[in-house]
Amino acid sequence: METMFDLSTLAVNDDGYLLNADDWSPEVAHAIAAEHGIALTDPHFAVLQYLRDRVAEGTPLTIRRIGKSGLVSIKEFYGLFPGGPLKVSSRIAGIPKPASCV
Amino acid sequence: MEAVALPRPAPAAAEKHPVKKVLVIVSKGTLEDVYAGLIMANGALMEGLEARMFFTFFGLEAIRKDRQDHLHTATVGNPAFMQKLPTMVAGLPGFEALASTMMRKEMDKLDIPPVSEFLEMIVAGGGEIYGCKLAVDMFKIEDSEFIDDLAGVITVGEMYALAEGEGTQIIFI
Numbered sequence: 001m002e003t004m005f006d007l008s009t010l011a012v013n014d015d016g017y018l019l020n021a022d023d024w025s026p027e028v029a030h031a032i033a034a035e036h037g038i039a040l041t042d043p044h045f046a047v048l049q050y051l052r053d054r055v056a057e058g059t060p061l062t063i064r065r066i067g068k069s070g071l072v073s074i075k076e077f078y079g080l081f082p083g084g085p086l087k088v089s090s091r092i093a094g095i096p097k098p099a100s101c102v
Numbered sequence: 103m104e105a106v107a108l109p110r111p112a113p114a115a116a117e118k119h120p121v122k123k124v125l126v127i128v129s130k131g132t133l134e135d136v137y138a139g140l141i142m143a144n145g146a147l148m149e150g151l152e153a154r155m156f157f158t159f160f161g162l163e164a165i166r167k168d169r170q171d172h173l174h175t176a177t178v179g180n181p182a183f184m185q186k187l188p189t190m191v192a193g194l195p196g197f198e199a200l201a202s203t204m205m206r207k208e209m210d211k212l213d214i215p216p217v218s219e220f221l222e223m224i225v226a227g228g229g230e231i232y233g234c235k236l237a238v239d240m241f242k243i244e245d246s247e248f249i250d251d252l253a254g255v256i257t258v259g260e261m262y263a264l265a266e267g268e269g270t271q272i273i274f275i
Contacts, residue, residue, distance in 0.1 A: 062213045063144075063223065065213060074223050074227060075227075078227050078228060082150070085148070086148055087148070087150070100148075102141065102145075102213055102214050
């Protein structure tokens with residue numbers, strides 16, 4: 001099995017979110033996901049790409065919007081990223097922690 | 103008499119006791135009170151906590167299919183609402199409906215869903231929704247009037263059982 005990307009080489013904030021979005025790569029995503037006990041699959045990456053695209057265009061992220069994205073239902077989203085889906089998925093996607101209450 | 107210094111307890115180590123579960127009790131049926139409960143329960147799920155909701159008295163309006171998306175906010179007897187507005191004007195027919203509609207529109211802009219959809223989101227996130235048996239009996243509400251996602255109509259004792267476990271907080275609205 002190939003070794004995981006060494007996350008200690010990347011700049012992160014106190015909550016462990018990447019400071020530079022350009023540092024992100026699928027390998028980095030796999031390594032962060034492993035810290036959350038998540039093995040990434042294609043549906044995970046589809047959501048991660050969606051999140052990165054929304055952030056790039058400046059759209060605030062909410063769980064409701066992800067449920068309406070057509071990619072996953074809200075229930076599936078909770079299933080893919082257990083333990084606080086928006087928080088966890090954003091960290092894996094290499095984007096800032098969402099400041100959303102809904 | 104000589105003052106005696108009482109022994110002080112040693113300062114406790116800064117041990118954190120994070121919230122693990124919330125039980126949100128909603129007893130009011132106004133737009134803002136119901137939304138406060140929904141936002142806190144949903145917010146808990148978003149943080150990876152467990153959330154359960156117990157609706158009682160006028161809070162039951164929020165889980166009645168034909169009423170939940172038509173909740174109103176009080177324009178009279180609400181000093182924080184448009185402070186310069188004379189109470190008599192706020193009491194004119196239709197004024198409250200107008201204010202409530204405007205409030206719902208503003209919330210929609212912030213991606214805050216209607217009550218029915220909000221409850222669906224909470225259930226999708228693993229939350230559970232309960233009704234209060236006593237209030238249901240008092241208002242004589244039929245099971246068929248409630249949302250399909252209702253986990254049950256339960257007693258106060260059963261409600262407290264929902265809050266079992268370390269790190270649970272009960273929030274009453």
